[in-house]
Each structure stands twice: as C-alpha cells, then as structure tokens.
Amino acid sequence: MTISEKITKRKSVRAYLDKPVLPDDLAKIIEAGRWAPNTGPFQISVIRDHGLRQQINDRTRNAMAHSGNDFLRERAALPGYQPLYDAPVLILLSGPVEDTFSTFNTALAAENMLLKATGLGLGSCFLLSPTLTLTGKDSHDLAQAAGIPDDYTLQCAVIVGYAAAENKFTAGERTRKGSVNYVD
Numbered sequence: 001m002t003i004s005e006k007i008t009k010r011k012s013v014r015a016y017l018d019k020p021v022l023p024d025d026l027a028k029i030i031e032a033g034r035w036a037p038n039t040g041p042f043q044i045s046v047i048r049d050h051g052l053r054q055q056i057n058d059r060t061r062n063a064m065a066h067s068g069n070d071f072l073r074e075r076a077a078l079p080g081y082q083p084l085y086d087a088p089v090l091i092l093l094s095g096p097v098e099d100t101f102s103t104f105n106t107a108l109a110a111e112n113m114l115l116k117a118t119g120l121g122l123g124s125c126f127l128l129s130p131t132l133t134l135t136g137k138d139s140h141d142l143a144q145a146a147g148i149p150d151d152y153t154l155q156c157a158v159i160v161g162y163a164a165a166e167n168k169f170t171a172g173e174r175t176r177k178g179s180v181n182y183v184d
C-alpha cells in the first residue's frame with residue numbers, strides 16, 4: 001500500500017475481532033511511531049494484558065460518565081459502549097510532565113502508528129478518552145501497572161486489532177475535514 005492509500009484508507013475502527021495482533025506486525029507499528037518527528041523523549045507502553053485493558057476500559061467509561069461533558073456522558077451511556085472497543089492492543093503514549101512538546105511528540109508518533117497499522121490490514125483508532133482516567137492521582141496504580149514512568153503523563157492512546165464486521169460506533173462513510181485556504 002502506498003502512503004497515499006494508507007492516508008485515505010485509515011479510519012477509526014470501533015469494533016474488533018477477538019484475535020491477537022501478530023507480534024511482528026505490532027513491532028512494525030511501534031517502530032513506525034518511533035520514526036515520527038519529535039523534540040524530546042516519550043514513552044510507548046504496549047498493553048496486551050486483558051485484565052489491565054479491562055480495568056482501563058472500565059475506569060475510562062466511569063470517568064466519561066462523570067465528566068460533566070454531555071457528549072462523553074451520552075457515549076458512556078450507550079448500550080454496549082466500551083471506550084477501548086475490545087481491541088486486543090492498547091498503546092499508551094506518555095511524555096514528561098514538564099515537557100510542553102509531549103502532546104506533539106506523542107500525537108505525531110500515534111499518527112505514524114495508525115498509518116502503519118492500516119498498511120498492515122489492521123484496524124486502529126486514536127483515543128484521548130483514557131487520559132480522563134490515567135492522568136489523575138487516583139489512577140496512579142493503573143499508570144504504574146502500564147509502565148508509564150512516574151514523572152510522565154499520558155497524552156494519547158492508539159488501539160489496534162482486526163476490524164470486526166459489526167461497526168456500530170463507527171461511521172461507514174468518512175468525509176474530508178478541515179478548512180483550507182491558500183495565500184499566493
């Protein structure tokens with residue numbers, strides 16, 4: 001797949017098969033993240049452990065339900081809604097608390113990983129929802145279990161897996177977004 005095809009074919013997948021990602025494919029996805037533009041250190045924590053993923057999923061849903069944000073509250077209340085969509089791999093991207101560039105470093109790494117996953121025939125989705133729970137003091141236990149360094153904070157996450165046919169939380173059609181203007 002060319003890079004242009006990866007860019008247009010990538011879409012947020014929100015239903016996954018109960019099928020593990022091949023270790024070689026996962027390694028390629030992680031490596032793609034490490035080649036992104038960056039201006040400082042960041043941590044890529046790859047969570048395959050079912051129990052930890054389930055805990056992060058459940059606490060994220062709870063945080064969404066109590067966020068005070070209508071959109072997040074409504075989503076969390078949808079029947080069967082799982083913020084991690086049962087994906088077999090959760091990749092957490094964190095950076096040093098004091099580093100103001102951590103958001104950019106991790107987001108760029110995440111996009112590289114999304115595109116690599118697409119090229120390998122895998123579904124993926126960029127997530128901010130786990131930051132609702134993994135950044136607070138109350139969730140220090142989860143952050144520690146995930147291997148996020150003590151002085152790092154979670155910036156974003158990526159899930160990866162084989163897309164399931166049922167895709168009730170994902171739009172079938174995608175549209176190009178973002179306004180464009182040229183100044184010549």
Ligand SMILES: Cc1cc2nc3c(=O)[nH]c(=O)nc-3n(C[C@H](O)[C@H](O)[C@H](O)COP(=O)(O)O)c2cc1C
Nearest residue numbers: 010011012013014083125126127128129130174175
């Ligand atoms: C900053 C940001 C945060 C996002 N957080 C979530 C999230 O927590 N959960 C989710 O399901 N999708 C999340 N998304 C995915 C967007 O909903 C998705 O990219 C958008 O609807 C466009 O669809 P597409 O990715 O299929 O092109 C996020 C995207 C961005 C850029």
